[in-house]
Amino acid sequence: MNKKSAAYIIGFMIVICVVFGTGVSVVHNATQDMLEKNKRFHRNRIICWAFLLPVSGDTAKDYAEAISRHIRIKSITDDNRIRNVYWRIDPENPAIGYDFSGMGFWDRIDGIIVLTQDLEKIINIQFFDQKETPGLGARIEEKWFTDQFKGVPIAWEKDVSDRVIIGRATGAKPKNQVDAITGATQTSMALKRFLNAELERIRALNIDGVFGG
Amino acid sequence: MSVDSKKIFIQGIFSDNPIYRQVLGICSALAVTNLLANTLFMCFGVIFTTAFSNLTVSLLRKYIPQRIRMIVQVLIIASYVMMVDITINAVAPDIHRFIGPYVGLIITNCIIMGRAEAFASQNKPLPSLLDGIACGLGYSLVLIAIAVVREISGFGTLLGYELPATRLWWHQWTIMVMPSGAFFMLAIVTWIARAKFEPKE
Numbered sequence: 001m002n003k004k005s006a007a008y009i010i011g012f013m014i015v016i017c018v019v020f021g022t023g024v025s026v027v028h029n030a031t032q033d034m035l036e037k038n039k040r041f042h043r044n045r046i047i048c049w050a051f052l053l054p055v056s057g058d059t060a061k062d063y064a065e066a067i068s069r070h071i072r073i074k075s076i077t078d079d080n081r082i083r084n085v086y087w088r089i090d091p092e093n094p095a096i097g098y099d100f101s102g103m104g105f106w107d108r109i110d111g112i113i114v115l116t117q118d119l120e121k122i123i124n125i126q127f128f129d130q131k132e133t134p135g136l137g138a139r140i141e142e143k144w145f146t147d148q149f150k151g152v153p154i155a156w157e158k159d160v161s162d163r164v165i166i167g168r169a170t171g172a173k174p175k176n177q178v179d180a181i182t183g184a185t186q187t188s189m190a191l192k193r194f195l196n197a198e199l200e201r202i203r204a205l206n207i208d209g210v211f212g213g
Numbered sequence: 214m215s216v217d218s219k220k221i222f223i224q225g226i227f228s229d230n231p232i233y234r235q236v237l238g239i240c241s242a243l244a245v246t247n248l249l250a251n252t253l254f255m256c257f258g259v260i261f262t263t264a265f266s267n268l269t270v271s272l273l274r275k276y277i278p279q280r281i282r283m284i285v286q287v288l289i290i291a292s293y294v295m296m297v298d299i300t301i302n303a304v305a306p307d308i309h310r311f312i313g314p315y316v317g318l319i320i321t322n323c324i325i326m327g328r329a330e331a332f333a334s335q336n337k338p339l340p341s342l343l344d345g346i347a348c349g350l351g352y353s354l355v356l357i358a359i360a361v362v363r364e365i366s367g368f369g370t371l372l373g374y375e376l377p378a379t380r381l382w383w384h385q386w387t388i389m390v391m392p393s394g395a396f397f398m399l400a401i402v403t404w405i406a407r408a409k410f411e412p413k414e
Contacts, residue, residue, distance in 0.1 A: 009278045016285055020292035027296045031303035038306040134314050135247040136390075183247075183367075183390040 040064075043128060047071065050097055050112045050126040051088050071097075078205060085207055086112070095123050098202050102194020105186040107131040109140070113195075119203055120156075122164070125149040137187030148178035160200050166192040218343055225347025227410045231324045232355040233403040238324040242356055243395040245315055249372050252360035254312035255319075260349030261297060263325045266290045267345035270333040277334070286329045287320075294320045324348055355406070359398045363389045 002008060041060040048055050048063050055066045067073075072087045086097035097114040111127040125146050132138045139145060155163050155176045166188050167180030180188030231237045238259075245255045269289050270277075277285050298316040302309040309316075319325065328348050333341040364371055367389035369379045376383065388394045 003276075003278050004280070009281055012276065012278055013281060013284070016288060020288055024292050024295050024299075027299050031299055034303040038303065042306060131314070134311070135245070135251050182385070182387060 046126045046128050047086065047097070047112060050114045050124050051086070051095060052124060053088075076205070076207075078201065083205075085205075086114075088114075096207065098198075098205075100195065100198040100202070102190070102198060104130060104132050104190045105137050105184075106133070109191065109194075113198070113202075115154075115202075120153060122149045122152045122154065132187045133184065136181065136184040139181050139184065140187065140191060145178075145181065152176055152178060154199060156203070161193065161196050163196050163199055164192065166195070217340060221340060221343045222347045222350075225344055225349075226351040226354065230351040230355065230406065230410070231327070231348050232352055232399075233406040235324075235327065237327050238322045238352055239399065241315070241318055241322055242352075242359065242399060243392050244318075246356055246360040246363050246395055246398070247367060247390060249357070249360045249364050251311060251315065252356045254308070255315040256349070256353035256356055258294075258297060258312065258316050258319050259322060259324065259352055260346060262290065262293050262319050262322075263328060263349045264342055264345035265293050266325055266329055267333040267341040268338055269293075270329045271336060271338040271341035274334050282334060283326070283330070286326060286334075290325050290329070291320045324352055355402055358402055359395065362398055363394055367394065 037060065041063065044060070044063040044067055047053075048066050051071065053066045053070050056062050070088055070090055072089055074085050074087075075082050076085055077083075084099045088095040088097075094117045095114050096117055096119075097112050099110070100113050101108055101110040103109075107130075109127060109130040109132070111125060111130075113125050114123040115121065116123060127141050127146075130138060130140060132140065149164075152164060153175050155174070158176075163176065165174065165177040167177075167185070169177045225231075229235065232239065232242055241255060241259075245251045266286070266289055270286055273285075273289075294316060298309075298313070301312065301316065328345060332344045336344070361371065365376065366386040369376055369383045369385065386394075388397075
């Protein structure tokens with residue numbers, strides 16, 4: 001067989017594309033269900049962490065159970081977007097959570113922010129998905145960063161862009177300020193920008209009570 | 214055979230090291246070394262992919278037409294990388310959340326393409342497999358050396374764990390967090406390694 005002939009080259013290319021394409025497709029199809037389950041597990045886990053829920057174990061079932069016991073979820077339409085609202089149905093630990101998202105430095109960042117019912121303080125913040133620079137902007141997911149938001153009051157009386165400050169603030173460190181990530185200025189600035197914008201939208205939703213509107 | 218294996222390993226790790234000798238794969242050496250954990254995952258991905266890509270290219274070397282050999286090599290490398298990416302995402306999603314971006318970068322890592330072209334396309338399967346592992350290990354050693362220095366001086370941690378008594382002795386060396394710190398570290402490692410491991414003429 002003449003390896004330099006066009007027929008051999010084209011034929012070889014077709015065969016190799018089919019073989020390796022099939023290999024990748026087989027692996028992809030074989031793992032579809034697992035990927036779906038993983039996605040649901042991850043989402044449930046993030047919701048549990050955001051609400052600081054007591055969870056009996058570390059399996060997917062444990063997190064799903066904790067959510068069904070403590071949380072009620074409703075999807076609402078907010079300006080052509082579907083936003084989930086989460087209520088913690090526990091009279092001793094009332095809290096309300098909202099999906100929030102916006103453009104980070106590289107791509108969309110999706111998260112959940114849990115607030116006191118009067119929207120005055122942040123209880124916690126967690127991220128579902130982000131594609132920021134690993135080791136830099138991606139560190140927004142790390143515990144040391146998200147823990148900073150616990151108990152931070154939202155300065156509703158200030159301008160929209162200064163209600164929660166991430167990074168440098170003028171003057172002495174105000175109560176509504178958290179540290180940015182060293183080396184991740186753009187991600188920190190983007191997060192500050194869209195988090196404040198989302199908080200403004202969340203307040204405007206005027207949601208009250210379980211399943212209230 | 215055992216003499217050949219030893220020679221392949223010594224060459225891949227020291228005398229023909231892909232980073233400081235062949236100057237390949239520099240972009241990821243600069244990008245991932247800010248944290249040691251990220252570096253270790255990248256190294257595993259590179260060792261695995263280089264080894265199996267080398268093996269496959271070597272097995273097919275008598276059949277691949279010369280004119281499209283690079284296209285075929287990229288296709289083989291990309292396929293392996295995608296299979297690894299999908300499998301890790303399914304089996305260990307938490308690990309994948311850290312290494313996902315790096316796994317995709319492996320396709321563009323020049324080391325793998327370079328070894329496929331320079332070694333695997335002209336040698337038998339077993340030596341090619343060993344060469345892939347050796348080059349991956351050589352790459353890993355340099356990256357780990359850089360990452361240890363960068364993480365300690367840039368963040369005061371190692372593998373995410375804070376070092377003892379950092380309040381007493383540690384001040385953040387911000388440049389080590391940035392790519393420029395990686396450039397300096399890479400130059401220093403290359404200088405030391407070439408002085409120490411240069412093959413005697």
